[in-house]
Amino acid sequence: MQKKKVRIGMIGYKFMGKAHSHAYRDVPFYFDSSVEPVLQAICGRDEEGVKEAAHKMGWNSYETDWRKLIERDDIDLIDIVTPNNSHAEIAIAAAKAGKHVFCEKPLAMTLEEAQEMLKAVEENGVMHVINHNYRFSPAIQWAKKLIDEGRLGKIYHVRATYLQDWIMDPKFPLVWRLSKEVCGSGSHGDLAAHSIDLARFLVGEFKEVSGILETFIKERPIVESSSGLSGNASSDSDTYGKVDVDDASVFLARFQNGAIGTFEATRFAGGNRNGNRIEINGEKGSIRWDMEKMNELDVYFHEDEPGLQGFRTINCTEEVHPFAGAYWPAGHIIGYEHTFINLIVDMLDSLGKGENPEPNFVDGVRNQAVLAAVEQSSETKTWISVEGLLNKSKISI
Template sequence: MARLRFGMIGGGYMVKLHSLAFRNLPALAWPDCPAIELVRIADIDERLARDAADRWGWSKSSADWKDVTRADDIDVVSVATPNDSHEEIVADAFAHGKHVLCEKPLSTDAAGAARMLDAARASGRVHMVNFTYRNWPAIRQARDVIAAGRIGAVRYFEGHFFQDHNNDDAVPLHWRFRRGPAGSGAAGDIGSHILDLARYLVGDVKRLAARTRTFIPERSLPGRPGVKAPVEVDDLVTTMLEFENGAVGSVHASWALPGFKNDVFFTVVGDRGALRFSWERNNELHFYSDEDPQDLAGYRQILVGGVHPGANLFWFPIVQGSRGQGSPGQGIGYAEAFVLNARQLVESIAVGRSPAPNFEDGLRCCEILDAALAAARGDGWVDVPRLR
């Protein structure tokens, strides 16, 4: 491919990360990447679309998302809109021959996600869900360690994604606090990430039990201070999981726990070792092996460097005498994670095969989320269904 022409739908917070990733990838991956053109961005707020185009380098803007999905001069559509709009936009993009990158969660429920997967399969185009953390070098290294059997058979997974930005009753009732456009609260918005990592590292979930809590039951309507309406979604979800391979564990998510900023955390314990990771120290992976002698036993710190999966794209110079491994410790961050996802998308388009995480992974995450919300409404364990 000589070039790929991108369109984007949604001019909110995520546009900066998608735009920077698409714009920077060709130079970082040069010469093994086609030219990327940022052709058109759309948002129902025309001013927001115009400002995003001017700021982030899109050639044109529009208030109608169909100007992106139906355009002859666009090959790939990136969707970063409220969750209840994903299905209609994505279906139209596939119907007009576009490849699609969609933000998570894929839909407000598993039924919608299943229809999106059907549309993707029928189109024959590449489809990907933006589960940002999967491609992170330390996390990919963790998966490689597990797959190589270096911690033995996995017994236990514990993961959480905790933030505190919504632990403030001054935050108004935007769309993420409403069940219709969001589907769920912290469970879908950030819990989908840690559920996806649980599947990526350990395997599929067989059944679960769950509880949810809403800590701030009412919030002011936007632009109408003092006029409040109910919050319709969860501020926290906590789950116990049984995996199909027999491992057990727990996954929790909240956007309203004081002291946590962006803590994507997991520990995976096998019968011969363990791994531990936190995004708040995202250039580190901690590894324990029971093969170490007792006087040296304990977790060792591994710093991300050019030897780790994907990290060679960035800031790691080769040091003389390092056997080609590069120099760890320079550090990479959140924007680089989006570059790595963009590279996976572009490479998948080149070979005509959808990457993981694709819409199948997006559907599976929605199935687990639906089961968790059902379990929270009940009082026991719930089997996770498969719609496809």
């Protein structure tokens, strides 16, 4: 039977562009999806750079104007891997052109922008997806199964940290990820957004939050250009610019189901390259996961007999573990790139069924509401209701 094809147009081609391109190319190798991705066109402002990327990553053509890409009638889905300040404009234009939309996180610069994006995709009846790839680690999917089956019982605690250290050098340049005009927020939107999404996926919706944001290095050297994610970068420039986003985000949370949580995101935790970690404690047991050991899930069950109680480490590479059976024999671990493959095959399968996958723009809006609530709390030094922010919207989610 001939497979349905979905023709991809991707805007952006650097760090996330490489991850997405690799995933599209590898999906047919590992999964027998009913929909085949076609790398139709890639878009970037630098013609030499995007031309080279198209050749290297296997794209059929390239554009230097995203508007022209959206206008093309040989494109079915727009994949947005650009900096945050362009997500809304591109996604809304794509939806109005009848294109499905796959967007990087965080969904937008503000809650209001995110809500407008959700409104656009819903009004135009197109599929919409947000890239929270960590959901698609087999270990996280297995944790979700255990929680949904009640194996942990009533959930009491969520404890999440996302720790990095790549900008600790005061001479690290003022890259776009440190500019509010381009990214909206710093570690908060970049890192805490992932922790928020994992918590919502595993435990449920947030009720209210109380937090603080902090910027440790107030000024940094200005550079002309940078990809913005290198722990070895530094600048000898004598011209400095203001850092107007947070270096660290810390907040407390109450969930609608009664659980409480602590969340910390920072780029100033020395020795942590990508310390995305979460622990969940319930009345019957606990789970904990560390992205740097992404195949492993630590599990504790209170019902184990005395003397044998304690965390056990499950290597989630057995065929019984979600997505794992598509790869290698048990114990042959997979990596970061496979989380993108798993998300994209789920997106393609949903497209083939005419369904909208998760996480989608509804999740993007809910995550953005938590981010916004923490920002408000840091400014007002009070608890902020997440639902209160969402209830101000005219969009029902």
